[in-house]
Amino acid sequence: DTAVSQTPKYLVTQMGNDKSIKCEQNLGHDTMYWYKQDSKKFLKIMFSYNNKELIINETVPNRFSPKSPDKAHLNLHINSLELGDSAVYFCASSGSSGAYEQYFGPGTRLTVT
């Protein structure tokens, strides 16, 4: 009965490959997010998305793209993976505008070799 789920939990791949991470929430939330947590544990927002608007952190390379097939899913696609992309990626969701409590998924540890 997990509220926010992500797959896969671990992802090991080589430089230059393209990969995707999936995220699903069953909370009925209308806003979803992707965060990157680097080796120093810093949490940085990459994207926020609801059915009206995508907000992109300007520091995120355009190799990263979110795709939302429906309100309950926000997948993260990464093209041409680089060593520096190695990190833990967290998906999160929150309710309607004004209710900012964010619920995080379990994270996906991406290792690029």
Place this chain on the structure above:
Amino acid sequence: GENVEQHPSTLSVQEGDSAVIKCTYSDSASNYFPWYKQELGKRPQLIIDIRSNVGEKKDQRIAVTLNKTAKHFSLHITETQPEDSAVYFCAASIRGSQGNLIFGKGTKLSVKP
């Protein structure tokens, strides 16, 4: 740009003592301030939050205070226990966003038995 400073980066206390973590924010329009606890290898989990119309909020051993004038907010944990050991993140909402948060760099709290 918007920024959240968090101090200290590490904090070691004896079981039963109190722990205080402090954050400052730069965006005067920020109106929501959550605190997250992240245990090793786990997802960040919301432990307490405060909105800008409130100066203090308490939940059992945890309390948060907010000084809007000074743009400071703090987490207080009393009667610390070994299971309080984790990384704690403060965050502040970003102006004009749909619930986007900017996080502090985290405080690693160690509670020694």
